[in-house]
Amino acid sequence: MDYPPDAFARACASRVVLDRIGDRWTVLIVVALADGPLRFSQLREKIEGITPKVLTQTLRALERDGVLTRTVFAQVPPRVDYELTELGRDLLAPIDAIRVWAEQHAARIVTNRERYDEAADQLL
Template sequence: METIASSSAFPPDAFAKDCASRVVLDRIGDRWTVLVVGALADGRLRFSELRTRIEGITPKVMTQTLRALERDGVLTRTVYAEVPPRVEYELTDLGRDLLVPIDAIRHWAEQHASRIVANREVYDR
């Protein structure tokens, strides 16, 4: 397992191979992370509601993404003692802070998607 430097003696530098920020960039660079965090922007949702909101994600990948985000402290998972059990996911303060850059990237992507697709078509000819 690779050791990630977290010493406060050196300032964070994502370009340094052992910088802990690379782990964070890996997480937020994942498309499903971006979509899950964005889907939870308006409040808590159940697993099935998230799957409906995020088209194309498989249950397995959704579960893996939710577990990773819970582990990182980006969201919370609340299980209610009901029959059948009800589970809801909600962003933490850390997750809500992440909405700012994610929304900026999502808006940029939506605004420029047609140009990028056109550029790809030209390049691939």
């Protein structure tokens, strides 16, 4: 029997998708590629703090999921470009909305955390 997609159901495949897009590096890579293809080194420069190993792992996972493509150009030195697929471009709007929300509310959230932590410290 087929069931309709339900992210709250343990066996629903959408959970795998939510895990992928819930990863902070995925969000940043997808947004970084919004304006067109980039090389590995360009992605590393644009996304501060990501290690080469994590960038490689995340790019491979996104390629596997069909969110981006990896194109190797036969030249010296070899050139590799990463570009969003149609599926990846379709993901841009919701991801970018979350990014914008995070940027708009970051200061408020940091203030709330500090206030919470101060209150928790006073209880100890």
